[in-house]
Amino acid sequence: MRELEKLLTNITEKNKEYCKEGKVASYIPALARQKFDMLGAVIVDLDNNIYSAGDVNEKFTLQSVSKIFTLMIAIMDNSVEEVFSKVGMEPTGDPFNSIVKLETMNPSKPLNPMINAGAIAISSMIKGKDNEERYNRVVDFIESVIGEPVTLNEAVYLSEKATGDRNRAAAYFMKDVGVIEEDVEEVLDLYFKHCSIEVDCIGLAKLGAILANQGICPTTGERVVPKEVTQLCKSFMITCGMYNSSGEFAIKVGIPAKSGVGGGIMAVVPNKYGIGVWGPALDAKGNSIAGIKVLEDLSKELDLSIF
Numbered sequence: 471m472r473e474l475e476k477l478l479t480n481i482t483e484k485n486k487e488y489c490k491e492g493k494v495a496s497y498i499p500a501l502a503r504q505k506f507d508m509l510g511a512v513i514v515d516l517d518n519n520i521y522s523a524g525d526v527n528e529k530f531t532l533q534s535v536s537k538i539f540t541l542m543i544a545i546m547d548n549s550v551e552e553v554f555s556k557v558g559m560e561p562t563g564d565p566f567n568s569i570v571k572l573e574t575m576n577p578s579k580p581l582n583p584m585i586n587a588g589a590i591a592i593s594s595m596i597k598g599k600d601n602e603e604r605y606n607r608v609v610d611f612i613e614s615v616i617g618e619p620v621t622l623n624e625a626v627y628l629s630e631k632a633t634g635d636r637n638r639a640a641a642y643f644m645k646d647v648g649v650i651e652e653d654v655e656e657v658l659d660l661y662f663k664h665c666s667i668e669v670d671c672i673g674l675a676k677l678g679a680i681l682a683n684q685g686i687c688p689t690t691g692e693r694v695v696p697k698e699v700t701q702l703c704k705s706f707m708i709t710c711g712m713y714n715s716s717g718e719f720a721i722k723v724g725i726p727a728k729s730g731v732g733g734g735i736m737a738v739v740p741n742k743y744g745i746g747v748w749g750p751a752l753d754a755k756g757n758s759i760a761g762i763k764v765l766e767d768l769s770k771e772l773d774l775s776i777f
């Protein structure tokens with residue numbers, strides 16, 4: 471077995487026991503049906519070599535990892551200036567779904583595009599003649615990198631749409647203060663949908679690899695996003711990608727990463743690797759409990775911290 475795959479397998483097997491210490495997300499009822507004791511990890515290097523370990527063929531919803539791709543698209547559709555006239559660039563120290571700082575910010579805007587409120591505002595800036603076209607643009611972007619079709623997890627999408635009242639509250643507030651200019655329910659629908667796109671660990675690692683490769687897709691050799699946009703995304707991943715665990719994660723792992731409550735973490739080692747990890751059992755802050763352990767060990771073993 472190749473050395474890197476052997477290491478990844480050992481690390482994944484060793485950390486699987488941490489799944490027991492976490493819980494699958496249940497505030498989106500359909501996510502509560504996931505099995506908790508699953509763990510997969512994939513590394514893709516810039517020559518498109520794939521190293522896999524554990525449950526790598528299982529599909530899971532992107533959830534908040536999708537916030538990176540919608541941010542990229544919104545910036546490419548508008549401009550950095552326009553996007554950040556509506557959304558801030560600072561970490562919050564609050565949970566991902568918190569709305570507490572929305573009203574107190576002056577001017578009133580969500581603190582960053584990685585928290586739910588910020589990502590909903592970002593969704594409102596994706597261009598398209600209707601929601602179907604906007605959603606398809608997000609899907610096309612992801613498929614062009616992964617190289618195969620992705621599907622919507624309809625049950626998760628409908629479940630969040632039916633229960634996502636805190637996100638709804640944030641969105642209506644943002645409409646009132648002019649951060650969102652579009653129809654609120656349409657914007658939320660797009661947000662719930664892009665959170666419910668399904669990938670596996672291999673797809674997640676390939677998506678990370680475009681960030682590691684400064685915007686060029688290692689599979690096709692094509693530039694999919696400008697270098698500056700990937701730099702901006704990686705900065706957000708380090709400062710806010712793991713929500714109110716971002717500081718600890720930066721210290722212990724030191725790799726830009728974005729988590730989602732589906733259990734996925736997309737990590738990026740600049741100029742080296744895209745990494746996709748999935749373990750649906752989450753810690754109290756909504757990050758994959760065993761997934762973090764895998765990244766911590768990988769970073770130590772391979773000296774991957776960017777700092």
Ligand SMILES: NC(=O)CC[C@H](N)C(=O)O
Nearest residue numbers: 533534566586665730731
């Ligand atoms: N942290 C997450 O993955 C949150 C995404 C989820 N769709 C929500 O809005 O709550």
